[in-house]
Every structure is written in C-alpha cells, then in structure tokens.
Amino acid sequence: MRWIFCLWTAVLALAQTSLAGAQSDLNLLIAGAKQEKQVVWYTTTSAGDNQALVAGFTKKYPFLKVEVLRSTGEKLRQRILTETSAGQYFSDVASVSSMEMGLLKSKNLLQAYDPPEAAGFPATTKDKEKFFTAIYARNFVMGYNTAMIAEKDRPKDWPDLLDPKWKGGKIGIDEEEFEWYGTLVDYWGREKAGKFIKALATQQPTLRRGHSLLAQLLAAGEFPVALVFPFEIEQLKRRGAPVEWSNASDPIVTSINVVALSTKAPHSNAGKLLINYILSEEGQTIIKNVSRVPIRPGVKPNVTKLDQTTLKIHYVPADMFRKIADYEKEFRDLFWKK
Numbered sequence: 001m002r003w004i005f006c007l008w009t010a011v012l013a014l015a016q017t018s019l020a021g022a023q024s025d026l027n028l029l030i031a032g033a034k035q036e037k038q039v040v041w042y043t044t045t046s047a048g049d050n051q052a053l054v055a056g057f058t059k060k061y062p063f064l065k066v067e068v069l070r071s072t073g074e075k076l077r078q079r080i081l082t083e084t085s086a087g088q089y090f091s092d093v094a095s096v097s098s099m100e101m102g103l104l105k106s107k108n109l110l111q112a113y114d115p116p117e118a119a120g121f122p123a124t125t126k127d128k129e130k131f132f133t134a135i136y137a138r139n140f141v142m143g144y145n146t147a148m149i150a151e152k153d154r155p156k157d158w159p160d161l162l163d164p165k166w167k168g169g170k171i172g173i174d175e176e177e178f179e180w181y182g183t184l185v186d187y188w189g190r191e192k193a194g195k196f197i198k199a200l201a202t203q204q205p206t207l208r209r210g211h212s213l214l215a216q217l218l219a220a221g222e223f224p225v226a227l228v229f230p231f232e233i234e235q236l237k238r239r240g241a242p243v244e245w246s247n248a249s250d251p252i253v254t255s256i257n258v259v260a261l262s263t264k265a266p267h268s269n270a271g272k273l274l275i276n277y278i279l280s281e282e283g284q285t286i287i288k289n290v291s292r293v294p295i296r297p298g299v300k301p302n303v304t305k306l307d308q309t310t311l312k313i314h315y316v317p318a319d320m321f322r323k324i325a326d327y328e329k330e331f332r333d334l335f336w337k338k
Contacts (some may be wrong), residue, residue, distance in 0.1 A: 008338050025116070032269030038065040039270035043079065044073050044092040044257065049290045056286050057277045064270050073100040080262075084109055089264040092271030095278075099179060101258050102318035113261040113272060117279035117296075123134050124315060125256060125295050132260035135278050137293040137308060140180045140253040143218050143228035147242035151229070155225060156248040158184075162199050171205040172214045172226030175335070179316055180227065182327035183253040187314045194330075201334040231291050234303050247305055250313035256295070 031077050033039075047070055054066045069178040071079070073096045083090055084107075094104065104110055105127070116294055125134035142155050155161060185193040206223050208214050215232040217223065219241035233245045257276055265271045277283045284296040293301045293308060300307060 018252055029269045029272055033061065033267070033273050034063050034167075036267035036270045037063065038067060039092050039267050039274050040067045040069070040090055041093045041274060042069045042076050042262075043093075043095045043096070044071065044076060044097070045095060046070070049287070050192060052286050052290055053278060053283060056282060057274060060282075061270075066169075066274070073097050076100070077103060080104060080109055081107065084194065084263070086190070089262065091262045092265040092267045093259060093274050094262055095135060095257055095259040097179070097316070098132070098134070098258050098318045099258050099316055099324065101260055103321040105131050105261070105318075106321070107218075108300045109263050110209070110239050110260045111263050111265070112169065113275065114275045115272070117276045120297050121279070121295060123296070125218060127318065132258040133275075133279060134256040134258050134295040135284075136287050136295060136317075137313075138229050138231075138257065139293070139306075139308075139311065139313070140177075140255070141230050141245045141247070141249060142231075143215065143230070143233045143243055143245040144225045145218055145221055145223075145242055146220060146244050148224040154244070154246070156246045158196065158249055161225065162196075162203065166225060167203045167208045169204060170198075170223050170225060171203055172217060172223045172228075173205045173207055173335070174211060174214060174227065175207040175209050176331075177227060178328040178331050179255060179320065180253050181331050182318045182320055182324060183314060184251075185327065186317055186320075187251050187253075197331070199335060200248055207335060215243070230306060231293060231301075231303075234306070235291055237254060247311055250312045252311045253316065254308075254311075254313045255316045256332060272308040 050068055050070060054068060058064060058066060076094070076096055080094065082089065090255060109179050110131045112130045115133060118126060118133040121133060144154050181197055184196065208217065211229045212232055214226045214229045215236060218226040218228065219236045228245065230245045233243050236243050261268065261271050261275060279296065279301050281296060281299060284294040284299040287294045288299055288301055293306050
C-alpha cells in the first residue's frame with residue numbers, strides 16, 4: 001500500500017510539474033504578444049466564420065489587434081510566394097488547405113511549431129514534422145434534390161453517378177474539381193479512377209464554379225444531383241430547401257483546412273496564441289457553431305451525420321501539390337471539351 005501511495009504521489013507531482021511548465025510557457029507567449037500588440041492572419045476561411053474566431057480570440061486577449069486577409073487558397077499562396085521572394089514577411093499565421101500548405105512547406109515558408117492544444121488531435125490531421133495542424137474538414141459528397149428524385153433512385157456511391165438517367169446536364173460539378181479527382185486516384189489507383197472519370201465526363205455534367213453556388217443551384221432545381229460540401233447542404237436544409245446528401249460514398253474525399261506559423265513571422269508569440277486558440281476547445285466550438293466540421297476530439301459537429309468517425313474518409317494527400325498539375329490537365333481535357 002505504501003508503494004502504491006508513493007507511486008501515485010509521484011504521478012501527481014509529475015502532472016503538476018507538467019501543468020506548471022505549460023502555464024509558464026503560456027505566460028511567456030502572452031508577455032511576448034503584449035509587446036507585439038498585433039497578429040496578421042492569412043486565411044481562406046469565409047469572412048463571417050473567421051470573424052467569429054477573431055471575436056472570441058480578442059475577448060480572451062484584448063491587448064491584441066487581429067488583421068485578417070481573406071482570399072482563395074491559390075491567391076493567398078501566390079501572395080505569400082511574391083512577398084517572400086521580395087524579402088517581405090507580413091503574415092504570422094496562415095490557414096489554407098493541406099495541399100496548399102504542403103506547397104508552402106516545400107518552399108520553406110513555414111516554421112515548425114507543435115501547439116499544446118494539438119496534443120490530442122489524430123495523427124492523420126497533423127503534419128509529421130509539426131509544421132501544421134487541421135482546424136476543420138471539408139467533405140466532398142453527392143448532394144441531391146429530394147423533390148426531383150424518388151427515394152429509390154437517389155445516388156449513394158460514386159458509381160451511381162454513371163447511371164444513364166443522369167446523362168445530359170443532370171449532374172452539377174465544380175469546373176475545377178482537380179483535388180477531388182486526384183484524391184480518388186490516390187485511393188482507387190490510377191486505372192480505376194481513370195475509368196471512372198472518363199465515364200463521368202461522358203455523362204455531360206453541368207460545370208459551375210464554386211461549391212456554394214452548386215448547392216444553391218441544386219436547391220433551386222437546376223439539376224437533381226451535384227458534388228457539394230455537406231455543411232452547405234445542412235445549412236440549406238435548415239432553411240427548408242429540399243436537399244439531402246449521401247454519407248455512404250467510399251471514399252468520402254476529405255480536404256482539411258490547416259493552420260501554421262509563417263516563416264519569420266513578425267509577431268510569432270501572438271501567432272502562436274492565435275493558433276492555439278483556433279485549436280482549443282473554445283475555438284473548435286466556434287467552428288462547430290458556424291456549421292463547419294471541427295477536428296478536435298470531443299467537439300462534435302452540429303449534425304450527427306457529419307461525425308467524421310462514421311464516414312469512410314480519405315484525406316487529400318498533403319503532397320498533392322506535386323501532382324495537381326497533371327490532374328488538372330486530365331480533368332480539363334475531359335470536361336472542358338468544346
């Protein structure tokens with residue numbers, strides 16, 4: 001009994017020491033951030049969503065001003081490349097897709113940082129060399145208009161899109177769905193994915209730019225089926241739109257939006273505080289409340305159907321940027337024929 005008591009006492013002492021060390025590190029970050037006074041965040045997250053995070057962060061750290069630059073992943077990547085090639089370093093934190101972040105990492109435009117708040121995140125959602133961590137997931141799924149399709153005819157898995165009844169503009173697809181196609185190649189292999197994408201092209205789908213637009217057009221009845229993001233379908237459902245999505249696809253291609261500390265970040269202490277806040281339970285709950293799919297274990301999405309542990313997920317590889325030009329050319333050659 002004395003041995004057990006001593007062991008338990010030692011464990012408690014170690015835990016207290018660890019907590020004290022973590023608090024000491026946090027205090028140092030806060031002290032440094034107070035001197036920096038601001039943090040610059042480059043992000044692809046929509047304005048309303050990133051402002052919800054900024055509001056929570058500045059309430060917690062009122063001595064910091066957050067400057068947000070919001071744009072598409074491609075434009076942010078080009079901006080960072082242009083700035084750094086000129087020897088200019090403006091951003092402290094960047095959050096883009098894992099594919100875009102993989103490219104920035106390959107160009108040595110990130111610095112390694114292991115956020116304490118990322119400790120419990122799944123290994124598949126973190127860079128092995130600790131350069132970035134996932135903050136939310138975007139699933140590529142099949143959405144459909146329930147007013148246009150009888151329940152027995154609703155598509156469930158990708159091969160269902162090849163049914164002749166969907167030929168002639170009845171499937172809505174983003175005209176730049178290269179990431180989705182490339183991930184199918186990674187999961188299925190080039191032969192199977194190549195046959196599928198060629199067959200899909202012969203269905204003559206309707207091409208549009210942007211998943212939000214596709215979801216809206218699906219709800220409006222422009223086409224009965226579309227490749228969409230489910231959180232947008234869920235938002236439309238809450239407004240009464242006749243739409244639903246399939247969670248039975250194998251795989252459900254999933255792109256993760258990740259966050260990282262920029263190389264030579266001008267306000268590195270404030271940047272680290274922002275990263276930890278976004279990954280914290282409070283930050284991930286804000287992401288949940290704006291209807292996105294949080295990554296942190298224990299913070300479940302608002303809709304049970306979006307629980308990532310119940311889906312056959314295959315993540316977009318972080319090194320996809322090395323092959324994306326080939327996938328883009330193949331996709332354009334098939335779908336953009338005059």
